[in-house]
Amino acid sequence: MPLIIAIKAIAFTISANSFTISANSFTISTIAFTILAIAFTVLANSFTVLANSFTVLAIAFAIFAIAFTIFTIAFTVLAIAFTVLAIAFTIFTIAFTVFANSTPQTAASKGTAHAVRENILSICHL
Structure with missing residues (x-):
């Protein structure tokens, strides 16, 4: 038994x-x-970080696009300004030519350089 x-x-x-x-x-x-x-969980966090990196990259490209657009607008404004300046110089040249052609013969008889000088001084006194 035991x-x-x-x-x-x-x-x-x-x-x-x-x-x-x-x-x-x-x-x-x-x-x-x-x-x-x-x-x-670590893998999911890695994908989250990767997605955030792409988001930051997309934001950076958007900022670059905005900056490039502003840069393009600035150059367009500059081109318009130069066009206006060219028109102003053209008008000034026409006005100067008309003024030079309308001077009396006495000024023209003193010599071309002297006549131009007198015309410029006359324009400055206007």
């Missing part, structure tokens, strides 16, 4: 140990799944 009790005790101990081993394997599995979840 042998049967001893065998039962050994069987119970083996059974208890197998439950402990099963519990330990579940604990290890839980740890493994936790590590896997952390890895997927």
Whole structure:
């Protein structure tokens, strides 16, 4: 009878140990799944950072496009200003030519350089 009790005790101990081993394997599995979840979280965060990088890049390109548009507008305004300046010089040349052609013969007879000088001084006094 004591042998049967001893065998039962050994069987119970083996059974208890197998439950402990099963519990330990579940604990290890839980740890493994936790590590896997952390890895997927890190991967998801990496994709989020990558998406944010592309967003920042898109914003940078948009700012560059706006700056380039402003630069183009500035050059267009500058071209218009030079066109207006050219028109003003053309009008000034026409006016100067008309004024030079309308000077009396006495000024023209004194010599071309002197006549031009007098015409310029006359324009300045207007």
